């Protein structure tokens with residue numbers, strides 16, 4: 004965008020920086036992130052998903068929820084180990100995960116079980132894979148509610164502590180997936196493996212950071 | 226018993242096999258493999274079958290053919306519902322041999338022509354998948370009992386063991402690192418179940434030969450049991466004395482039993498079997514679940530087979 008001249012309150016002329024694409028790219032990520040849900044919803048609503056359309060939609064939302072959870076937890080190792088900084092997208096990724104889990108749950112509740120509360124409650128209580136899924140959704144609520152600058156400021160170090168719940172959620176989500184399928188296939192195992200690697204990395208992270216610091220020091224004193 | 230409704234096309238209007246073969250030869254002559262799928266709505270090899278109305282047809286709206294042929298569980302082609310229609314291109318259901326052996330007086334091999342020589346009937350049945358969805362499928366087939374009569378089972382035969390073809394080179398789900406089931410797929414029935422007039426060997430659906438994804442060229446249909454009992458692409462049937470091993474109960478005995486009768490009162494450990502989604506019914510927003518019926522609604526015909534048995538223990 005062209006450079007803009009403007010008078011500031013103090014009356015000095017300030018040079019506005021060239022257009023900042025960063026906030027727009029975050030909104031683009033939100034827009035892109037909802038494409039699978041919107042597209043599949045459209046296909047389902049217009050009768051273009053073969054077979055058990057509701058189940059297929061429910062599954063698609065579950066898979067994308069898990070993908071966004073994993074993407075959220077990949078931001079930190081990517082910065083530590085590859086020097087790629089996507090931190091500004093992390094909140095959007097986490098919130099997308101939350102919305103997909105919520106849509107997954109609502110699809111199960113409304114379209115699949117027709118709001119039959121007795122069955123839904125029995126499922127949540129009796130079927131371990133659904134109990135785990137529900138626990139993950141409940142744990143996601145405080146995380147989504149505190150994913151804003153104000154909460155980060157207010158909570159201070161507690162914010163970090165609270166958001167460590169995401170490790171439990173990604174492990175729970177991948178376990179829920181692996182338990183939901185009828186047969187052992189590669190897919191749920193790949194997700195479980197990714198979840199374990201990402202959470203396992205957090206345990207190693209202090210050591211990785213110490214090593215990186217030592218490397219930096221060594222480089223600067225050379 | 227409900228009245229007969231299907232087929233809508235009179236038998237006399239159905240293209241005779243010879244005419245169809247000519248048409249196929251003509252197309253092959255043109256040399257366009259791409260033209261083949263034009264026959265029979267996208268299913269290569271689909272040929273019209275001469276049939277007569279059979280008994281037990283139910284008075285419910287058949288599930289759209291597009292759903293019946295694109296939403297399948299046939300793990301030999303992959304575990305996704307769309308995999309069987311997408312990945313069965315290399316599979317060759319012709320020629321075919323179905324071998325019947327074991328405790329029989331006359332072991333025999335049946336080729337496609339001899340299978341199609343049985344009097345073929347239209348049988349529109351409910352199909353209830355163990356995953357809590359259901360369809361109504363207009364099968365074409367003949368009673369398994371008719372074939373069993375030909376091989377003359379011995380008095381010692383108590384069960385029929387079935388086996389699906391094993392062809393990793395044509396069936397992508399049978400090769401590779403992660404295999405969901407042990408191959409070949411095997412199933413079994415008690416002899417009285419196998420002889421029940423509801424039990425058919427199907428060679429077609431919607432008036433035409435079976436699409437590959439539905440178990441071409443010959444499969445079992447046992448409408449009061451969960452769909453996985455309906456073993457597909459059968460190459461062997463053996464009459465045996467002991468209860469045969471079946472694929473799903475071997476994999477997860479606490480989830481799938483030998484009998485697998487549709488039973489709304491016995492849940493799968495991970496979901497309720499009390500209700501089901503009828504594929505295609507009500508669309509996306511109104512896919513109202515319907516209650517699952519004991520023996521999938523065929524209780525009047527088959528409940529007596531299990532008199533005195535604990536159906537919770539024998540699930």
Ligand code: HEM
Pocket residue numbers: 061062063064065066067068069072104107108111127133135136137138139140172175176177179180183184496
């Ligand atoms: C972090 C939260 C969750 C994640 C990541 C998640 C993810 C998934 C995934 C990936 C699948 C399998 C999709 C497939 O087979 O292709 C699935 C299936 C399922 N999930 Fe979730 N889920 C979550 C929470 C929930 C909740 C809260 C419920 C309901 C109380 C739920 C109910 C189900 C059901 C009923 C199935 C389908 C099982 C079937 O095939 O019938 N999930 N979920």
